[in-house]
Amino acid sequence: MSVMAERPSRALWGIGARTARKLAEGGVSTVAELTQVKPASLIEWFGPVMGPSYGRLALGAGETEVRANARASRVRTVGRRPSPGT
Numbered sequence: 001m002s003v004m005a006e007r008p009s010r011a012l013w014g015i016g017a018r019t020a021r022k023l024a025e026g027g028v029s030t031v032a033e034l035t036q037v038k039p040a041s042l043i044e045w046f047g048p049v050m051g052p053s054y055g056r057l058a059l060g061a062g063e064t065e066v067r068a069n070a071r072a073s074r075v076r077t078v079g080r081r082p083s084p085g086t
């Protein structure tokens with residue numbers, strides 16, 4: 001969690017502009033602040049499925065390793081066919 005603590009809540013996977021705005025209305029702007037929100041509040045704001053999942057994301061729950069110096073992988077295309085509709 002220390003890698004992400006001071007990052008904005010929107011830095012977490014699955015938290016977009018609308019969710020970040022709703023969190024800000026509740027006084028939450030960073031990942032560290034999100035870890036302190038009571039599960040009941042998250043359920044009230046986002047429902048019984050997404051609310052707790054945002055709390056778990058903030059705590060770093062899961063199998064994915066978070067590294068401060070991770071490199072983005074290169075995007076590779078297969079073939080030269082144009083996209084549909086182009």
